[in-house]
Amino acid sequence: xxGMTLIVKTITRLVLGFIVVFGAMxxxxxxxxxxxxxxxxxMLACGLILLTLAFGRKAALEVxxxxxxxxxxxxxxxxxxxxxxxxxIGGYAMGHHISHGESFRLLSGGTVMWxxxxxxxxxxVFLFAIFMAFAAFRMNxxxxxxx
Amino acid sequence: MLLLYGLxxxxxxxxxxxxxxxxxxxxVISVGAMxxxxxxxxxxxxxxxxxxxxxxxxxxxxxxxxxxxxxxEDVTIAHRYRYGDxxxxxxxLIFAGVFIVFAAIAYRGMPSFGNPLFRVSQxxxxxxxxxxxxxxxxxxxxLEFRAYDTLGEATVIFTSIVxxxxxxxxxxxxx
Numbered sequence: 001x002x003g004m005t006l007i008v009k010t011i012t013r014l015v016l017g018f019i020v021v022f023g024a025m026x027x028x029x030x031x032x033x034x035x036x037x038x039x040x041x042x043m044l045a046c047g048l049i050l051l052t053l054a055f056g057r058k059a060a061l062e063v064x065x066x067x068x069x070x071x072x073x074x075x076x077x078x079x080x081x082x083x084x085x086x087x088x089i090g091g092y093a094m095g096h097h098i099s100h101g102e103s104f105r106l107l108s109g110g111t112v113m114w115x116x117x118x119x120x121x122x123x124x125v126f127l128f129a130i131f132m133a134f135a136a137f138r139m140n141x142x143x144x145x146x147x
Numbered sequence: 148m149l150l151l152y153g154l155x156x157x158x159x160x161x162x163x164x165x166x167x168x169x170x171x172x173x174x175v176i177s178v179g180a181m182x183x184x185x186x187x188x189x190x191x192x193x194x195x196x197x198x199x200x201x202x203x204x205x206x207x208x209x210x211x212x213x214x215x216x217x218x219x220e221d222v223t224i225a226h227r228y229r230y231g232d233x234x235x236x237x238x239x240l241i242f243a244g245v246f247i248v249f250a251a252i253a254y255r256g257m258p259s260f261g262n263p264l265f266r267v268s269q270x271x272x273x274x275x276x277x278x279x280x281x282x283x284x285x286x287x288x289x290l291e292f293r294a295y296d297t298l299g300e301a302t303v304i305f306t307s308i309v310x311x312x313x314x315x316x317x318x319x320x321x322x
Contacts, residue, residue, distance in 0.1 A: 030286050031282065031283050032282055032283060034195035034283065034285075035196060035199055036283070036285070036286045036289065036290075037290075039196060039200045039203065042200055042207070043199075045207065046203050046206060046207060049207065049210065053210070070309070076301065077301050080298055080301050084298050108280060109279070109280065109281045109287075109291075110279075110291070111290075111291075111294075112279075112286060112290045115297070119290075119297070122301060122305075126305075126308050127207060129308055129311075130308065130311065131207070131210075133311055133312060133315050134211060134311075134315075
């Protein structure tokens with residue numbers, strides 16, 4: 001997949017930082033404002049897809065190599081399982097091994113903030129991997145998946 | 148209220164246009180417009196989390212659909228009416244009519260919009276902030292009270308991406 005014209009590349013250079021920062025803010029402040037892990041992850045994936053469409057397949061793969069896509073996804077699932085299940089050691093359900101602070105602060109809410117970050121990474125990498133598998137690697141000519 | 152009903156009528160018209168038009172690009176654009184109007188309907192009904200996710204996912208789905216259309220050679224659908232179509236359409240309409248009648252009868256017994264039926268839902272709304280100290284109630288229910296369901300959903304997403312990679316790797320090898 002090749003890139004697009006110069007106008008699209010210039011606008012992407014200006015706008016991509018804002019998209020990624022807004023997606024990260026939606027993920028991290030998920031327990032205080034609307035959004036959360038799923039919405040922020042989809043926005044991060046949209047930023048990566050914009051990078052792929054504007055600059056071509058090779059520029060996106062320099063940022064994020066193919067071998068790392070499934071690794072980041074696995075890290076997301078295992079981290080979420082670890083956060084949820086590790087409370088069972090002390091006899092509590094999830095959320096009680098990190099204390100709830102005062103409300104309306106950033107570091108409050110127990111495990112909710114860390115779960116939001118992990119789910120945001122997972123959903124963002126998942127949508128970007130689906131896009132690469134269906135739309136970017138279909139144009140490949142008779143070459144296998146390089147591992 | 149009038150705005151809500153107007154937008155719902157717009158969505159129905161968009162769905163009918165998406166099915167009945169012969170050009171594939173027109174139907175994809177109509178699906179995209181329908182998704183955008185759905186996110187406005189979510190905002191009117193008071194769900195900003197759903198509206199944000201709906202806009203972003205609609206953009207991604209539209210990009211992938213347009214890419215699939217551009218790759219194909221012919222972008223129109225040729226449809227010949229056959230004899231079995233009349234029977235299939237009439238049976239479908241009869242079953243849809245029976246379902247709508249029974250749904251309308253069952254709808255009168257349900258509680259109104261905003262008063263939940265189960266006791267647990269009422270306790271989440273009234274005591275959720277005191278127990279968990281998290282202002283966003285939707286995130287609190289997803290990740291604090293019902294975190295095991297979120298873990299199951301994350302597992303389903305992970306299985307689907309592994310399955311997609313396995314299938315596409317085999318396709319790339321045989322071509």
